[in-house]
Amino acid sequence: MYQYxxxxxxxxxxxxxxxRDQMRRHLAGELSEDEFRPLRLRxxxxxxxxxxxxxxxxxxxxLAARQLAKLADIAxxxxxxxxxxxxxxxxxxxxxxxxxxxxxxxxxxxxxMHAIQTSGNCVRNVTADHLAGIAPDEVDDPRxxxxxxxxxxxxxxxxxxxxxxxxxxVTGSPEDRAASEVHDIGLHLRRDAAGSIGFTxxxxxxxxxTPIIGQxxxxxxxxxxxxxxxxxxxRVYNRHGRRDNLNKARIKILVxxxxxxxxxxxxxxxxxxxxxxxxxxPAAEVERVRGFFRPQPYExxxxxxxxxxxxxxxxxxYRYNTRAHRVPGYRAVFVALKAHGHNPGDMSSDQMDAxxxxxxxVSFGLIRTTHNQNLLLGDxxxxxxxxxxxxxxxLGLAMPNIGTLTDMIACPGLDFCSLANAGTLGVARQIQExxxxxxxxxxxxxxxxxxxxxxxxxxxxxxxHIGILGVDKRGEEWYQISLGGSANGFTALGEVIGPSVPxxxxxxxxxxxxxxxxxxxxxxxxxxxxxxxxxxEPFREGAYATHPAAA
Numbered sequence: 407m408y409q410y411x412x413x414x415x416x417x418x419x420x421x422x423x424x425x426r427d428q429m430r431r432h433l434a435g436e437l438s439e440d441e442f443r444p445l446r447l448r449x450x451x452x453x454x455x456x457x458x459x460x461x462x463x464x465x466x467x468x469l470a471a472r473q474l475a476k477l478a479d480i481a482x483x484x485x486x487x488x489x490x491x492x493x494x495x496x497x498x499x500x501x502x503x504x505x506x507x508x509x510x511x512x513x514x515x516x517x518x519m520h521a522i523q524t525s526g527n528c529v530r531n532v533t534a535d536h537l538a539g540i541a542p543d544e545v546d547d548p549r550x551x552x553x554x555x556x557x558x559x560x561x562x563x564x565x566x567x568x569x570x571x572x573x574x575x576v577t578g579s580p581e582d583r584a585a586s587e588v589h590d591i592g593l594h595l596r597r598d599a600a601g602s603i604g605f606t607x608x609x610x611x612x613x614x615x616t617p618i619i620g621q622x623x624x625x626x627x628x629x630x631x632x633x634x635x636x637x638x639x640x641r642v643y644n645r646h647g648r649r650d651n652l653n654k655a656r657i658k659i660l661v662x663x664x665x666x667x668x669x670x671x672x673x674x675x676x677x678x679x680x681x682x683x684x685x686x687x688p689a690a691e692v693e694r695v696r697g698f699f700r701p702q703p704y705e706x707x708x709x710x711x712x713x714x715x716x717x718x719x720x721x722x723x724y725r726y727n728t729r730a731h732r733v734p735g736y737r738a739v740f741v742a743l744k745a746h747g748h749n750p751g752d753m754s755s756d757q758m759d760a761x762x763x764x765x766x767x768v769s770f771g772l773i774r775t776t777h778n779q780n781l782l783l784g785d786x787x788x789x790x791x792x793x794x795x796x797x798x799x800x801l802g803l804a805m806p807n808i809g810t811l812t813d814m815i816a817c818p819g820l821d822f823c824s825l826a827n828a829g830t831l832g833v834a835r836q837i838q839e840x841x842x843x844x845x846x847x848x849x850x851x852x853x854x855x856x857x858x859x860x861x862x863x864x865x866x867x868x869x870x871h872i873g874i875l876g877v878d879k880r881g882e883e884w885y886q887i888s889l890g891g892s893a894n895g896f897t898a899l900g901e902v903i904g905p906s907v908p909x910x911x912x913x914x915x916x917x918x919x920x921x922x923x924x925x926x927x928x929x930x931x932x933x934x935x936x937x938x939x940x941x942x943e944p945f946r947e948g949a950y951a952t953h954p955a956a957a
Contacts, residue, residue: 426508450521461524466534466552467495478758529559536776548576569647570655610661613863630686638677707735741781746838751779819859826859828876828883840913869893922948
């Protein structure tokens, strides 16, 4: 993984010192809340419903064991002993004391971590496929390009105060595990006819109040033009993006209003003007950064059946919680943060410490965070899988439900977030209780539930096979159900099936929907494929079959 040099470390240390002084002045009454707000946001600090919330950057989802151990220590000493992993591959602390935040940032700096640009109207944490570098179907490892973009975007003088927040995702595989088509910019690695690396560039995607799927603005961008082309896009957005209306400030609104052809013309014109002043990305710099992501020192191993003679529970875990690796003799192992009875994405300090130690033993000391709010040990020898399973079982992190209905995404909702209209965590537990039979989950197969507590869509409900959106109705929590969303290669926005339902009816409504699927599916057909084949109406009828429609 990328290692700071002296300049990187000095930059982060100075930023900590600056924020410490800003916090001192704020607490002393020298900086008003309005003056302090943009300063704290630039350092990942929000004020939530009950306490401050600090969002810590995990660039492209890659952590060293020492960094995860430091997060465990910080959560234990400065928070309530747990952290929440998000869909942007970051970690959030939900209960730090305001005055302690500079100390937390100083602690993070000792392990080459920070919270810079995890909030505010700037380029946020660049995300990537959690199987980057190990996926058998990968064109190229996206992480070096994510790191190059991260360094370019951090405190870029032109793009520090954009009209709105800006999110970039990079993927190197045909299966889009980074949900890149619902980002402001999505970059798909590909090779041209000569075998040279470049990118298909998508622009104008996003969820929230106005969900839009990104559109291709350039079919093939040669690698040397990466940063200059990103600059051209951001300059057009910075120049023409709306600043008078928060709900219309994202680049997706600009692209929609201009149309992709006109927006492309403006970007290409800007790129032609700026290419002489914006140097091409040097091949030497690409290779320098790529050097931090060289393949691990893998052993020469052969694949073998790790499940032979093992108990059924291990076999289920192997089937659902491990994935193929491009190197023979290795598997990628999910650390499941979706145990029934627990909040999706939450992890205790003790669990973090233990997983850091496990990663040192079985996965070259590296851990990955995923878009779906789990962790991943990317490089486990097949002969070590049973040991890994035993330890994850002991920790409550081996729930064999990855890719099933209870492997759901959920934002923190009304329990923490000041923007939320309704709770999500209680609904998640309600669904877990209703679908607690693993054999039943396995029979249902691949179903993605994604849940948000408000229209900001931090839980990506628009692109869930089943999407759940919390809404407020006269002070009561209700839930809108949508079906048909997807974000992994066949991106689609879900469609609301009917009136919202009360909190007590969410799990039973989901159960009626999946029972309709069981009655309608063809042999081997996934939920989303059945839905696309037969349409929404049979599912709508099933959802509201046994009780009157909600008001």
